[in-house]
Amino acid sequence: MRSPLPIRDGVNATRLRLPESGPWPTVLAYVQQRFAHLDPEDLRSRFDRHEVVGRTGEPLSAGTPLGDHDFIWYYRDLPAETRIPVEVDVLHRDAHLLVADKPHFLPTTPGGRYVVESALVRLRVALDLPSLVPIHRLDRATAGVLLFSVDPSTRGAYQRLFERREVRKEYHAIAPFDPDLRLPVTVRSRLVSSRTHLRVREEPGAANAETRVELVERRGEHALYRLRPRTGKMHQLRAHLGSLGIGIVGDRLYPNLLPEEPDDLRHPLRLLAHRISFTDPLTGRPRDFTTRRRLAPPRSSPDSR
Structure with a gap:
């Protein structure tokens, strides 16, 4: 409507x-x-x-x-918000598509205590693009490549790419290294979310979430992993790595729920939407976008489990 x-x-x-x-x-x-x-x-x-x-x-x-x-x-009265000291960058912009490089801690869209402090509102105001709409979402804790529609008349064509799973997504994550874990592996499970719980849970039944997990390189007690999700369920990557016993560094939800703490920009979740590629539905040409961000190595802190 x-x-x-x-x-x-x-x-x-x-x-x-x-x-x-x-x-x-x-x-x-x-x-x-x-x-x-x-x-x-x-x-x-x-x-x-x-x-x-x-x-x-x-x-x-x-x-x-x-x-x-x-x-x-x-129009609701906008709350007074403290600026989140991070910046969202633009990787690409044309008449139909805008590709942003979202930082950790910045929400994709307004919600909860963040309205103005969201990637969507910041970009709409800074670029004078009131019709801008995200084509998909990234968690507030996740950084990386994020696609927006500029032109409402072509928005559906790009959204259908995600609906038909025709978008190839690659994430990077830093998590503990487990020499006994045999990789690569494809994790399939049934993930169920709830309005009353922060986390998704795995339940018996037909799988609705699938992630390919590959080892890129070992980094001491940790490792860099490449994640290729075939589906896009809420917290899918975090839950799947948690189920393998290698919860992502900085994750306070998976595999164990930890007490809530104020944001610490020095210790973000080490999860990055590294790359998105697809065939452009308007031109038929391949499109490929890669983040300029890199995952910082874990630091000595309670988050670096």
Whole structure:
């Protein structure tokens, strides 16, 4: 469902579904109860300023009856955010595609306590590209190659590449070296995520996640691994290496859940989206993008397990 409000300051308007009926005589009355933690007069002023609209962009007033609209859109107040001291770089840009080199600790899209401090909003504002949309995602803890669509009319063609698994992805990771682990190996398992848990879990049943794990080189007690995922499940690479007993350096979720701590830019998760390649659906030509980032060697810290 397309928002009738334009993107403002790099951030999409927020959509809210309204009940068809209820004890609230107006949309405003419902909104004031739904967001009881906010100043009710400030909410009213948004209606008075015509900042709350329906499906076709028509402004709602303070007296608009509940039931006249099924959805509304509005701009939320952006939280004050401390800048994450990392930079997102651009590897490639054309009329249809933008390829970014995302740093560790920066989210791909707004969510939770990070809105402005996301790769998407930073790039939209810095490059004046309000229509920019990510074609896939990287975890906040993961760095590397990240693809964005510039032109909405061709966005679907690139998204379908991922849906049809026609994108070849290569990741690098630093993890403990296990001389008894026979590599290369293809890990297949059933990964299940939950809205109430931070981690995914492996369950019995048909596999829905597949990762090829290869040893690149040994580095003392650790090693550099090449990971080639065939699927793109949440935390797939982290969970699969954890299941092999070689959890990625800096991982506080796999194989064991560790207490949450503030970000330490000196000790990122040693996981990097190293390379993405595919056949361009518009030109039929091969495309290949590689990160300029490198994984720092483990340092003596509690994270360097």
